[in-house]
Amino acid sequence: MIYDLIIVGAGPGGAMAARTAAQNGLKVLLLERNSEPGRISRYCSRMMRIGSVGFQSDKVPTDLEMKRVTLSFELGDESQIIRLHGLPEVVTIEYRGELGPCLNKTWVSPSGTVFRRRATSENLEGYVVDKEELLRGLILEAEQVGCEVRVGTKCTAMEDTPDGVVVYIRHAAGEEKLITRRAVLADGSFSPLLEQLGYNKGRLAGRGRIKFMTYILDRLDSPYGESNHLSLAMPSRHPGFVNVNRWPPGRFHVGTSASVTSRINLPNVLNTFMGDSPFSGMFAGAKIVEKQACNMDLRPPVADAARGNVIAVGDNVAYAETAIKGAMGLGYMAAIASQAALLGQDGNALYNNHWQHGFNFFSPQYKRWNKRIRKMPAVLDDMQINTLYEWISSRNISGMPNDILYDNRDQLYRELPEIAGKLMGETVDPSGRSVA
Ligand SMILES: Cc1cc2nc3c(=O)[nH]c(=O)nc-3n(C[C@H](O)[C@H](O)[C@H](O)COP(=O)(O)OP(=O)(O)OC[C@H]3O[C@@H](n4cnc5c(N)ncnc54)[C@H](O)[C@@H]3O)c2cc1C
Structure with missing residues (x-):
């Protein structure tokens, strides 16, 4: 069977691409190596920020016309509506999971002195979401409009030819070769398929690789009022921040990071902050219910993410990450651009234009600010x-x-x-x- 579009990876980028393309009438197959739709194997703090602020600076770069995707939330009794703005149309997502409001990020010193991101705590910074529930909802909607979804199916290779894309897959029953007119590669960081397709050629390793470790906690006794979005610092114990935030449903997480080349033992850092530091009080009654870890690569982004018949979407081509809302916006645009290409238009230019103006990491000015x-x-x-x-x-x-x-x-x-x-x-x- 020949598909219009095969999408590899059912994270925020792939799930959104699948939903959009199927809604628009394309014959779509979504492949996910995990055996349950929406199951997440890679750690993510799950905060969806409102507005277009960045990670290091709240200022908007002026050296590049920025067209970032922004979010708004409409709260309901049984479900919420998440809206993505900054795309050719306002994209609406129904979400049935918990929303953990994040108010005013607070930096705390060893003596307990604080400063905050905003002058007042009235404005929300965003919500921590149940990412599994968000993805399950998107995948279900994609299926309901005709997208074929195969879980427990890993894409092992991809060949882009003038006549279409050959996709090799492996699942419990064996191996198969599929043919599609276009493909979206949304397989996340450290993608071997991206490497195979030659996207990483000339993509120098950036400032290195970061390791992350997080504990999920059943409670937190924060003395910092409504703000459970904390950044703790105590350089004598760790030359980085230890971050605390919500974690749905009804939980919290405490995590930290360091370069993979450093000898810093992240569990030791977290154990010390929780058990033997001026911050210990807020963790005294907390139980660790889960531990999660991952690495993140800091590499220059791939500018022409759409090439030939393939669009690489999300973290695989990013500097570090695209975030949930960014990846969803890219998934939406990849579906629109693939459809345009199938109609004989320059879908790749449409996609690359959106990609190169949607993220601060394409701005030299923003990179300078970070340093x-x-x-x-x-x-x-x-x-x-x-x-x-x-x-x-x-x-x-x-x-x-x-x-x-x-x-x-x-x-x-x-x-x-x-x-x-x-x-x-x-x-x-x-x-x-x-x-x-
Ligand atoms: C430490 C850390 C904290 C973060 N915190 C936040 C945060 O607070 N807020 C936020 O918005 N973002 C956060 N992010 C970023 C966010 O997790 C990602 O940007 C986002 O999930 C990227 O989506 P994606 O679709 O590109 O890839 P992913 O979410 O990685 O999804 C890729 C999917 O592809 C599947 N896959 C991979 N290879 C194959 C294959 N060969 N065949 C089939 N399937 C395959 C994977 O199983 C996965 O389901 C964080 C990231 C890290 C590392």
Whole structure:
């Protein structure tokens, strides 16, 4: 049988591509190597942010016309509506899982001094979602409009030919070779298929590989009010942040990260923060119900993700990650672009244009912003973290560290020259002025 579109991977990118393409009448097959639809094997913190803010900065780059996908939520009694904006149409997703509201990310020093991302805690930053439920819903909707879904089926190879794409699969009953007019490769990070297809040629390894470790907790006794979205720092125990947030249904997670080349033992870090640190109190009554780990690659993105008859969608071609909403937007666009290509139009140009304007990692300006402030726990000691957070909080400054420290750098150099020098890598004269 010849398909119009075979999609490899039923994560947010692939599931959304399958739903959209099937809704538009294409003959679609969705392949997923896991045996249950929507089952997730790769760790993800599951927060869906409202608005178009980035990971390191809330500012929008101006060197590239940004057309990022944004989200809105409509809450109902039995189900919620998630809307994706920034695509050719507003895309609506019905979601039946729990939503864990995230209010005002809060940075906490060893002495308990805090500063926050927003001036008030009235505005939601986003929701932590039950990602399995979200994916199950998308896959079910795709099936209901005629998409064939094969789980427990791994794509082992793909060949793009002028006449279409040959897809090799393996499942419990054996191996098969399938033919499709177009394919979407949405198989996530560390994709061997992407490598096979030659997409990684010339794609230099970036700043390296990060390891993550997270514990899922049954409760949290946070002294920081409504905000359970915390970033804890104690450089004497770990030169990075330990992050705390919700985890549906009704749970929390505490996690941290480090370069894979470092000798940092992440479970030791989490055990220390939870059991033997000034933060231990909030974890005292908590039980660890699950542990999850994963790696993330920091590599330059692949600019022309749509080539020939294949569109590579989501984390496989990204710098680090595209996030859930980004991957869903890409899945939607990959379906539209595949359909355009099947009608003889330049679907690849349509897709690549969306991809190259949808993510901050394509902006050289944003990349520069990320480098201008060093990670606080990596360069400061416990006392300096206390002093810096007191300095920020006493001035009622709120925002991402990268933004607020840079925006207030002159004052910081004048008043806390040693700390400013460590954060910005510049030397200062005795009056506190930067001389770099
Ligand atoms: C530590 C960490 C924290 C994160 N936190 C967040 C967060 O808070 N919020 C957020 O929005 N995003 C977060 N992300 C990112 C988010 O998880 C991803 O960006 C998103 O899931 C990417 O979707 P995707 O469809 O590209 O790939 P994936 O979600 O990885 O899905 C790929 C799918 O393809 C399947 N597959 C792989 N190979 C094959 C094959 N050969 N054959 C068949 N099937 C195959 C896999 O089983 C999987 O189901 C985080 C990521 C990491 C690593």
